[in-house]
Amino acid sequence: MSYTSFEYSNLKINKKSFAKGEKITITVEVKNTGKVTGKEVAQLYLQDEFASVVRPVKELKGFEMLELKAGETKTLTFTLTDAELGFYNNQNEFIVEPGNFKIMVGGSSDANLITQFNVD
DSSP: OOSSOEEEEEEEESOSEEOTTOOEEEEEEEEEOSSSOEEEEEEEEEEETTOSSOOOSOEEEEEEEEEEOTTOEEEEEEEEOHHHHOEEOTTSOEEOOOEEEEEEEESSTTOOEEEEEEEO
């Protein structure tokens, strides 16, 4: 519980299309919009929109705890690799499928900043 509030903005991804094996860099700004110092856990969720097996609607793939003074803004950077994009198929093989992915960032699983990218 915090006695302040936070605002997320400026969600950016280094590009919109990636090849397997490429690193994906996501940045987001978090601002303490309240009147006192507070701590927040910024969370990044991933959704594979068309996987060959059923996957969760939102998978937590990154988080960072930060402490911000009143009015302070910090830019966070998250990096995704094949380890975060892939999954084990029905043959117990770890794979990264091509397709569309959705990134959601916020202070909870109700993350409201959204961007998309695809993997070729």
